[in-house]
Amino acid sequence: MIHLVNHIWIGATSGTVFGLAGSLFFAFTAPVLILAFLAVLYLIISEGDEIQEKKTLKRPTFRLWTFPVLVNGPFGVVTAAELIGIALVSVFVIWACAAYTIRDWGEISKDQVTSFIKSCLMLERSGARLGLIGLFCLSLLFLPISRGSILLRLIDIPFEHATRYHVWLGHLTMALFTLHGLAYVIAWAMEGRLIEQIFEWKDIGVANLAGVISLASGILMWVTSLPGVRTRNFELFFYTHQLYVVFVVFLAMHAGDFIFFMCSGGIFLFMLDRFLRSIQSRKTVDIISATSLPCGTVELVLSKPACLRYNALSFIFLQVRELSWLQWHPFSVSSSPLEGRYHLSVLIKVLGEWTEKLKGKISNNEERQKLLETRLKSLITASVEGPYGHESPYHLTYKHLILVAGGIGISPFLAILSDVMHRLKEGKPCMPKNILIVWAIKKSDELPLLSMINMDSIDPIFYDALNLDIQIYVTRESEPKVEEGKAFGAMNTCTYPISKRSAISVLVGTGDNIWTGIYIVASSIGFLTFLALLDVLYINPYNITIWWYKGLLVVVCMLAGVVIFGGVAVAFWHQWERRMLASESNNYDTKKSNRALHDVAVEHKNSNQEYLVNSSTLRYGCRPDFKDIFGSASDHWGAVDVGVLVCGPETLTSTVATEIRSHSLRRKHNHPVFHFNSHSFDL
Structure with missing residues (x-):
């Protein structure tokens, strides 16, 4: 048909x-x-629509895109909507392969030729069909990898989630193209004209050599993107992935204009x-301040224009040219868009060579602070791509939130908490009224991360409008090393003067x-x-x-x-x-703004300690028991919709997803529906 x-x-x-x-x-x-x-x-x-509070429903409702179905396996955590998408693509590929095979074999079997020739013809026909199906998959492959894609924004899928779909489609596309090339190679080898055909470059018809070059570059990108290679040598993955230019150009020359369309x-x-x-x-971009925390984490405060549009849970790609002209690294924004008109913050965990160099650069700059004040020039500069993220702040559509973080995964949740508090203060639409933060850290020296929230400008009266509960689990210490009241300790801050007001574009x-x-x-x-x-x-x-x-x-x-x-x-x-x-x-006074942003970088770190300490519960030598946590929330909140956001290692994400799935399958009528959402740094 x-x-x-x-x-x-x-x-x-x-x-x-x-x-x-x-x-x-x-x-x-x-x-x-x-x-x-x-x-x-x-x-x-x-564009002008504000977040409107939804009409209270009698019963909470399940949603396909927030209900985890598969929690372990090659795809990671897969929601019901994602599983349907995987099934549809799989059915299409299997159906197309079967339909083409049956039709081609029916046509070839009618020819009065030897079985050997029929086998060669069938291999070549199958290769052509596999290439055609691969082109259908390729038509989708580049859509999710476009960071600011208008189509992703239309369906409100952020780039960090869409990268998973790009990975899945990439494996499928390259498997089909590899089989496409392999079928032809086998057929040509059987016919004894392998070398001749590989180097053939026709004017009328497909150019075989162009296809070989395109396929070779694609396979190289594919192999270096496999988890074992990517995690051990990210730079190799990053640099070889730039071969997509070779892949696309030679694919166009291999297929011709009408097939390439x-x-x-x-x-x-x-x-x-x-x-x-x-x-x-x-x-x-101006780096306004750099703060070094005892746990090996760095906070960078970047200059931005007031008109820059982004939401909490956004992220940026950052390049520091004093460290590398080629490397770009993604980081979640840790500040609310309402927190400051002219600055944006990110938290960076020191884990690899690039981040070690960054921390070292900041430490050296701290010793030369006086020199900076006279030269009026920052010793490190940044280039930024983004911010990217959800089109709408979906975290504001739940009255009840559970934020589960592992280590530096607390970073985007600091932005959420700050965003909610500032919205309450400014009277903006904001549904969250109950927030439970579950934070698992290895050692207590990571506790100062929590004090990075800037709530110094918020009147304490607004704290009563939000029921905040922070449960912190220190997994590798059996007892506190410092007094809990001083756990959100001091840090070293280096503030740079702004000379030319260079902000994120x-x-x-x-x-x-x-x-x-x-x-x-x-x-x-x-x-x-x-x-x-x-x-x-x-x-x-x-x-x-x-x-x-x-x-x-x-x-x-x-x-x-x-x-x-x-x-x-x-x-x-x-x-x-x-x-x-x-x-x-x-309306921007540079000296005044330098002083104000210095205050943001230093003074606010202590202004909210009392509120955070009173809202926090510290537990040492244990891990979160999510069955107990979700059970307690079920008994306390009743039949409501609860947004669960997870940011941390894959094991933490799968554990939370497993518990949500288990709870959903045995849910009682008076218990909430937990909606699974993940925020990932794995880009």
Whole structure:
């Protein structure tokens, strides 16, 4: 049926000036672009909507996307919605392979040839079909890896979650492409023309050598992305993954223009995101202060404009050029967007070589603080991509929250707690009224992390509006080493003077919706314009029929549309940003702001200690008993919806997911429904 529909569509459209390539463009690429346009319109229209408190339902409800089904296995924790998606893709791949195999074998078996020739033909047919199915998967592969993707924002899936889907699709796509190449290699070897075919580069038909180069680069990316290699040598994974450029370009030359259009929509949206990221990351950002904690954690406070749009639970990619010009590392934002108009904070755990160098740089800078004050120049600078995260602050849609953290996993929950407190103070919509924080740490020297919350500007009367319970488990100490009241101890802070007010750029895909929409529409129009001009002025008049050349020209048109048309939109966006920053600077006193931000970095660390200590319970020498924790919450809160957010090691995440699944399966009518959500640093 699908085959018949394709033939009808191609027959109806291939007679146009764009030919067969135009037919496949409008069948596969155009729907992706149209969906992106509609997503832009939807986000612009709904941009002004505030978080509204939902009507109280009589009973709590289960949700497919927050109900964990699989908690252990190759996919990690998988929700019901994710399991349905995995099942649908698996069924499609199995059905397509079976349908193509049955049809091809039926056609080949009718030929009056030897069994050997039939086997070779079947291998080549199977290879072609596997490549075709791989292209369908490839059409989805680049969508989840676009950090500011308009489509991810439309369905409110943050990049950190979507990377899992990219990994799953990557394994499936490369498995299909590898089998695609292997089937041809076996057939050619059986026919005795392996070397000849591998190095063949046809003008009419697929260019085999281009396919070999594309597949080789893809396999190299695939092998170095496997968990064993990635965890042991992240830099090898990161650098080899830049081969995606080789993979895409040679794939286009291997397949030709019309076949490449089957997957070009997702690749084009990735190009949009990548170009915008490269523009944003060129700007250096002031590091306002750097705080070194006794537990081996560093807090960086970065300068940002007041108009920068982000939510709590967002994260940024950070590069410190004094340490490396190539390495980018993701970190959760630990401050609320309401906490400060001109600064943003991240917590960095010292775990590897890069973070060790960062801590060493800060320690050296502390000794040279007086020199900094005279030179008015920071000795370390940063480049930033982001912030990225959920389109809407979903943590504000639950009246009851359980935040489960392991070690540095407390970082995003500090932003949540600060966000809730500031919303209560400012009278903004905010549903959470009961928050339980369960924090497991190895040693008590990690306790000062909790004092990084800036609540010094909040009137204590607002503390009564929030029922906060913090349960801290120190797993590797049997008794306290310090007095509990002083557990949130002192730290060393190095504050840098701001010389030129260099803040995080607002040129980010999750930023201003109107400018993002203009950028996407302008780039898409540019892509279509270059394609049309190419066909009308060059391909048709000069009868260009070389497949690999036309495939390369499509990639050039995509790049030209993004860089030229999209670049003009970004240039106007940048001018708007400069005017906004100039307007802010009129009310921005550098000396006063330096002093105020120094206070933020130092004084607030002690201002909220009493409230935090009174809300905290410390337990030594034990781990959280989640069965008891969730059972107690069930008895205390009753039949309500409870949002559970987990940030920490995979073992902690799977343990919490297991308990939520178990509770859901044996839930009583007067018990809550726990909604599982995870926040991961594994990007």
